Amino acid sequence: MVKDADTRKLERLRAQLPAVTATGYFNAGTNGPIARVVHDAIVRKAEQELNEGRIVPGVYQDHAVQADKVRALLARLLGGNSEEYALTQSTNDGLNIALNGLDWSSGDEVITTSLEHPCLYMPLALLSHRYGIRIRIAEIGDGAGDIAGVISRLISPNTRVIALSHVLWSSGVVVDLPAISALARENDLLLVVDGAQSVGQVAVDIPATGADAYTISGQKWLGGPEGTGAVFIRRDRFVDFAPSSVRYGQYDPTGFFLPAPGARRYEMGECNPAAVEGLKAAITFLLEDVGADWAFARSGQLGARLLKRLSGMDGVTVHSPKGRIGGLVCFNIPDLDPAAVADKLYDKGFTIRYVAAPPGPAVARASVGWWNTEEEVDTLASAISNLATAIHSDATRNGHQKETLPSANARKKSRKLPTKA
Numbered sequence: 562m563v564k565d566a567d568t569r570k571l572e573r574l575r576a577q578l579p580a581v582t583a584t585g586y587f588n589a590g591t592n593g594p595i596a597r598v599v600h601d602a603i604v605r606k607a608e609q610e611l612n613e614g615r616i617v618p619g620v621y622q623d624h625a626v627q628a629d630k631v632r633a634l635l636a637r638l639l640g641g642n643s644e645e646y647a648l649t650q651s652t653n654d655g656l657n658i659a660l661n662g663l664d665w666s667s668g669d670e671v672i673t674t675s676l677e678h679p680c681l682y683m684p685l686a687l688l689s690h691r692y693g694i695r696i697r698i699a700e701i702g703d704g705a706g707d708i709a710g711v712i713s714r715l716i717s718p719n720t721r722v723i724a725l726s727h728v729l730w731s732s733g734v735v736v737d738l739p740a741i742s743a744l745a746r747e748n749d750l751l752l753v754v755d756g757a758q759s760v761g762q763v764a765v766d767i768p769a770t771g772a773d774a775y776t777i778s779g780q781k782w783l784g785g786p787e788g789t790g791a792v793f794i795r796r797d798r799f800v801d802f803a804p805s806s807v808r809y810g811q812y813d814p815t816g817f818f819l820p821a822p823g824a825r826r827y828e829m830g831e832c833n834p835a836a837v838e839g840l841k842a843a844i845t846f847l848l849e850d851v852g853a854d855w856a857f858a859r860s861g862q863l864g865a866r867l868l869k870r871l872s873g874m875d876g877v878t879v880h881s882p883k884g885r886i887g888g889l890v891c892f893n894i895p896d897l898d899p900a901a902v903a904d905k906l907y908d909k910g911f912t913i914r915y916v917a918a919p920p921g922p923a924v925a926r927a928s929v930g931w932w933n934t935e936e937e938v939d940t941l942a943s944a945i946s947n948l949a950t951a952i953h954s955d956a957t958r959n960g961h962q963k964e965t966l967p968s969a970n971a972r973k974k975s976r977k978l979p980t981k982a
């Protein structure tokens with residue numbers, strides 16, 4: 562059989578990601594698969610440091626050049642100017658940088674939603690303890706409705722910031738940010754966006770979203786190393802977001818604070834050079850080998866395919882509304898804890914994840930990426946169906962007692978090597 566160009570391309574690319582053939586890899590929402598070029602770039606840098614020493618003439622200049630290259634790649638992928646990107650350790654880091662940089666007063670209000678990750682709730686909780694700010698939660702259900710409308714009803718004269726995700730981690734909805742940023746502009750509010758689940762999964766043009774601050778994880782859909790990320794701060798908002806940490810090189814001999822040019826003022830110290838090389842390789846791989854538009858279209862199509870298979874499936878409830886775009890598909894098997902769903906599917910050869918953060922729901926989540934095949938999506942759907950049928954008949958026999966996850970030790974003992982379903 563003659564293979565079409567897309568199939569050949571997918572085979573060639575999958576060969577670059579060994580983890581996606583070791584297991585059905587559906588977990589970029591936590592950590593994406595690493596490409597060989599990313600691994601090689603990390604190892605090359607580590608070996609150079611091992612063999613040549615870490616402090617050789619010109620090393621700091623080179624670190625600065627490589628970090629600039631990463632900022633330029635981020636601007637190429639996500640829009641804006643490279644000067645508007647600061648390198649961070651994570652999305653959580655970026656959210657702390659943005660939110661702690663504002664000049665808060667007791668009684669100020671922030672509006673967020675009921676479907677956020679703790680990485681957003683926790684910095685807000687800290688601000689509430691420290692400054693007495695008030696957090697108002699927009700109840701948005703699964704996120705399919707008019708989020709801007711719900712938020713608009715919570716705006717008061719004390720509101721300063723709207724803070725929410727671009728892609729909701731426990732339903733997969735891509736939020737209509739332009740509608741929310743229009744609301745922010747009309748009411749003179751700042752918009753802070755958690756981009757952990759959007760960047761690398763769906764097409765993102767940060768300036769077009771209207772975000773004032775937008776955070777990025779390197780290790781998720783971008784397939785970069787752990788401990789990498791970035792935060793975009795709009796150039797004309799540098800005055801609103803003050804750097805809340807200071808490092809050497811940013812003050813003169815009298816102790817007078819001299820912020821670094823551009824968003825580099827928000828960076829705390831040197832990044833791990835091997836991690837910078839890895840992130841650079843990951844974004845280059847996405848842009849030049851995979852093709853960002855091809856990747857986003859493909860994970861959206863495959864996500865829709867899985868959603869269609871699960872919708873109406875006996876014994877499965879779906880938490881991702883139809884019409885959402887992207888690759889995050891959230892579901893539950895009633896009578897089975899979502900953590901146990903993930904565990905049992907792992908034993909069948911699929912890596913997925915469960916997520917739980919009150920006030921949002923606890924769900925099992927498949928992150929469908931461009932690297933998945935149509936067949937893998939279909940076999941994952943069959944494995945979920947088989948699991949739901951088995952659990953349902955057990956539950957009927959045992960009078961509907963929810964099965965929860967066994968202890969970590971028991972799990973370790975019973976863990977078999979993943980096999981293909």
Ligand SMILES: Cc1ncc(COP(=O)(O)O)c(C=O)c1O
Binds near residue numbers: 650651
């Ligand atoms: C919406 C959202 N925000 C933040 C995070 C945390 O990202 P990081 O580990 O890069 O801080 C996650 C990760 O699960 C997430 O889904």
